[in-house]
Amino acid sequence: MPRSTGQTLHRRMFIVGLAGATGVGLAGCIGDDDDPDVADDDDDDDGVEDPPEDERQIQPEFHTATESEATNLHQYHINDVHSDFRVGSLMDGAYALDMDDEFYPGWVRDVENNDNQEYIYTLYDNLEFGAGYGQMTADDWEFHWDAVMKQAAVEGDNWVAHASFSDWAAIDTLEAEDDTTFRIELVEPDPLWIQTPAIWGEYIYPAELVEPYWERHQDGDDDAGIDLAEDEEVLNFEYTGNLGPYEFDFRDPEDRWVATRNDEYYRRGQEPDADLWEEAPYFEEYTIHTIGEQSTRMAELETEGLSALTTSSPIPPDEVPVVEDWDHINMYNVPSPFSFHTSYNQRANGWEPFRNREVRRAFSKVIDKEVIANDIYHGAAEPGQTFQPEWSEFFESDEVEEFGVGESYDPEGARDILEEELPQYGYEYDGEDLLDEDGNQVELILVHRERHSPEADTGVYHAEQYENHLGISIDREQVPTTVFFDEYVDQEDEDGNLLPNAGPRDEAVSRRDWDIMWSLGLNTFPRSPLAVDIFWGEQAAFNYMGWHEPEGYRIPEMISGVGDDLDAMREALGEVFGLLSREQPVNFTIYTFDMAGYHETVVPSPEEQDRVEFGWGYLGTTWHKTDDPFA
């Protein structure tokens, strides 16, 4: 999914961790391990209980900031990271995934996998909704399935306007076994079901709260779903009870969100890691400020007005060199699953030679990805080679062909390829310039967004490389995000709907012409990438660039039939990602990092001090501060 707006993100992206005090959805760290002010919890070798109790004191305040206000308070409507960041402080969700992509308890304390098709979920027995709704039981989950998710995902009746339900279509039945146990039967076996963002990270309401609206809807009241969204108990979070580390206090729009420590938090002292959770959370008050202006956010971080800038509003890449010099800030370089592409338009309004894979490969050879990652993004990115980051277990290096790194950055080789391939389209080189049949220099349109300066600088870099090494004139268009999507990425189908793949590439074209597109970022879902066929292939829903698989290859067929055999799945996906790297439907230019900055007094959990990988931050609620600079 596009990271593009900076606002709307797929749930797969932002529910990487439990709702944590110090940062929901964090991952990855290059923290200063030697910092004497950061608690050294690595005392296991000494037999000392880890961490020492006196270091894990409850401090008065934690302050962080996001660039935008929460726009959704109703959990069914949340599809933006800023809303989830706030609501996540009040609600843990079903469970999290750790840095090994393994289940880590939330409300669900255990999951049992029976033959990859039947999953048994066991809830903690001390979960309590607020507003007198009583214990969260398996019946609440069964109701959630029957009345909400099944309606949306299976029956096509999304009466509550739920923002994210498609993964629930894999469920055949969800039934309560007893108060704390519910059983899910999948339509087909899936060994990666636990890593699929259906139950993972899901929030639910008490059945009793939703039930009256559900009955109204069944009686034909079309406004029932909208009225649920405006229910005072929903908007004021009265139902959250002991289900999250904090209780909602108040919010001032465009200013702050304030939550206070939940004295009844269900997770306190529970296994696993009971010692870490003993008094969690470790802050009396948790404040998320809304600070839209980047300079102001950075100034607040510099002057210790904030405890942290988390991955929800990370440090911009162009500020990284500055923050590196701040002694009081530990910067955490968090791997991201987002692949940022340079796309080649193979639809009818694109440059015809881009339908030739050799031409696409030549264009990819003139972009030095290390320059972009190191010099433009200041280390907040790494070169990408296919639709899977190198750290993914589904990345098979033997299958992947590299472009734009080391010797594979080859402008001269690229020029040779074009000299050989382009005459068939009526283009020839005259000296340094590539000319069309009329003798005019070829001009291509490069479009990209205007989100932040590294993104714009990378657009400029692309234009310079094509002009200097391929003799092509570039008309660079920098556009706002909405225009980028609606006018360039999407096409209009015959009913007037805007879709990323509205039809055959010779018929469906974007409203505005483009040839090369930089800056679209897609989530590669490294934990469960079987949905790759959504993005790539002639029929893929997201095939905005009009790429066709080569003869003899069909991506849906390549990944079909792997069943629940994880090894077969790895092999099939490895071949798909290899094919994509060779074919270069797009240049998989970079994978970004989210640069989070924490005050030196903020102490991550012991594991997250020692190890930094995708999923880092899943223990965020157990983090503490050694001192309170705000006191």
Added chain:
Amino acid sequence: MNMKWYISRRVLWAVFATFIILTFTFGLLLISPNPEASAAAFSAATEGGDPEEARERVAEIRGEDRPWHEQYVDFMVSMFTLDWGNSFTYHEPVVDTILRAYPYSVALVVPPTIAAIIAGFAIGVYSSTHQYSLGDFLGTSFAFFGLSLPNFWFAIMLMMVFSVYLGWLPVRYDTSVEFWSLEHIRYLILPWFVIWTGAIASEMRYARAETLEYVNAAWTKTARAKGLDETTLTYRHIFRPALIPLITIVIGDLVGIIFATALVVEVIFTVPGLGLISYQALVRQDTPLVLVTIMIPVFIAIIGNLLQDVAYTMLDPRISYEERDA
């Protein structure tokens, strides 16, 4: 036409003009791409969902799935019956959002505007009575320096110098500070200064231009010849006659600051005032909030113009609407 009739017609015109502007704004919002819907559709596409269904979901939540004329009638009725509905973004009545933001905007804008009027007039009068002197050049330069500085850049520079490097003042505004307190002023000094420097030039130029007309007037020369001291001369024979046109500017400014906003300053110093709220409403296409935040200033601006005209008649007996045809 008597004054009552004239005022009645102007008020009716204010209502009609507001209606036209609201209609125009509604039309613009209707044809503009909705970023929330686009983002939701994109999100759905990438998870294998139906992008169009996602667009429809957003439209349904906002009540935008109905025919445009139904939406239009609903909005217009709600605007003119003062039942302004809920903000899509903040999930509360639009009135609550505006009432919460209003005091912040007033605290931010009123003091520097009044200070700009006083200082601008003072500099303007001094410049006109000391035309082409060093003081005139310095005053004019200062005023234009303030006008020419981009607010955005100037605000960030002030923040960097006085908040980050010197640590004398807070980086940004803090709503948790007691409103009626000296501490609150500390938080407002930098925003005030930015607004003040931006506003002073226009006041100064008006004052200078208007008073210049009277610096060499016959009565001024006569008074000076009679030995009147310069301070009295300036006040009585130069500033007072110039006050009639200037007072209309002052009234316009005062009416303006009732609903004035300072968007750039509010964004940089994170003051959750009306400017920021209106801007975010526009960006997010929060139609009820957009329409209300446009309707009120438009209405006030038109009424402000009316008050200016009425003030003319009160201050200058030569001006009368009694004999006007229309």
